[in-house]
Amino acid sequence: MQVLYFAWVRQKVGVGQEEVSPPPEVTDVAGLMHWLSGRSAGHAAAFANARQVRAAVNQEFCPPDHPLRPGDEVAFFPPVTGG
Amino acid sequence: MAVVRVQESPFDMAAEQAALSAGRTDVGGIASFVGLCRGDDGLSALVLEHYPGMTERALAGIAAEAEARWPLTGCTVVHRVGRILPGEPIVLVLTASAHRAAALEACAFLIDWLKTGAPFWKREEFPDGRERWVEAKDSDDAATARWQQA
Numbered sequence: 001m002q003v004l005y006f007a008w009v010r011q012k013v014g015v016g017q018e019e020v021s022p023p024p025e026v027t028d029v030a031g032l033m034h035w036l037s038g039r040s041a042g043h044a045a046a047f048a049n050a051r052q053v054r055a056a057v058n059q060e061f062c063p064p065d066h067p068l069r070p071g072d073e074v075a076f077f078p079p080v081t082g083g
Numbered sequence: 084m085a086v087v088r089v090q091e092s093p094f095d096m097a098a099e100q101a102a103l104s105a106g107r108t109d110v111g112g113i114a115s116f117v118g119l120c121r122g123d124d125g126l127s128a129l130v131l132e133h134y135p136g137m138t139e140r141a142l143a144g145i146a147a148e149a150e151a152r153w154p155l156t157g158c159t160v161v162h163r164v165g166r167i168l169p170g171e172p173i174v175l176v177l178t179a180s181a182h183r184a185a186a187l188e189a190c191a192f193l194i195d196w197l198k199t200g201a202p203f204w205k206r207e208e209f210p211d212g213r214e215r216w217v218e219a220k221d222s223d224d225a226a227t228a229r230w231q232q233a
Binding site: 080 | 118131132136137141162173174194197198199200201203205206217219223
């Protein structure tokens with residue numbers, strides 16, 4: 001599963017993207033955030049306040065309970081500030 | 084069909100506007116919005132990051148929504164990324180229609196949606212080396228929400 005990070009989430013994690021293989025009990029976006037938090041201190045810092053982190057699955061904005069499938073592209077980032 | 088672009092370079096507003104009416108006589112008005120980089124608090128630059136691929140999809144989706152809701156003859160959205168200096172343009176929205184109301188409303192809809200519905204992030208840089216990510220505003224969410232009630 002490809003995971004991408006943007007803005008301060010990327011800075012805290014320390015990389016812009018990584019390939020991960022979460023265990024079967026990780027079934028949705030919120031579960032993946034929780035599991036990723038255990039990978040490093042940087043990940044833990046990025047996801048410390050989960051309510052400040054938004055997600056996209058396969059390039060569509062998704063809520064935390066959105067289900068995940070193998071091969072999904074998942075991205076984590078702060079609320080957007082374009083325009 | 085909307086024109087949607089993400090680019091580092093500045094845009095030519097006159098050329099973009101001319102393209103919306105070139106070779107046709109059914110366009111009665113073109114509404115425009117240009118977002119500029121303000122130099123608040125001594126800001127030295129804004130750095131815009133985005134999610135390549137998703138950004139283009141989101142912009143195309145937002146533009147298609149505008150075209151479905153208003154009778155537009157054309158629509159252009161150009162959003163810059165990378166390092167932008169105070170006074171420089173960041174974003175251009177143009178909407179063309181036979182009549183002004185559709186063009187003006189669609190333009191306001193698009194710029195409200197751009198604030199909340201496309202994956203861009205702004206980082207502020209200051210002369211002393213400080214940097215700060217711009218935080219999303221509740222007022223921007225409210226501005227987008229008013230189009231959902233309509």
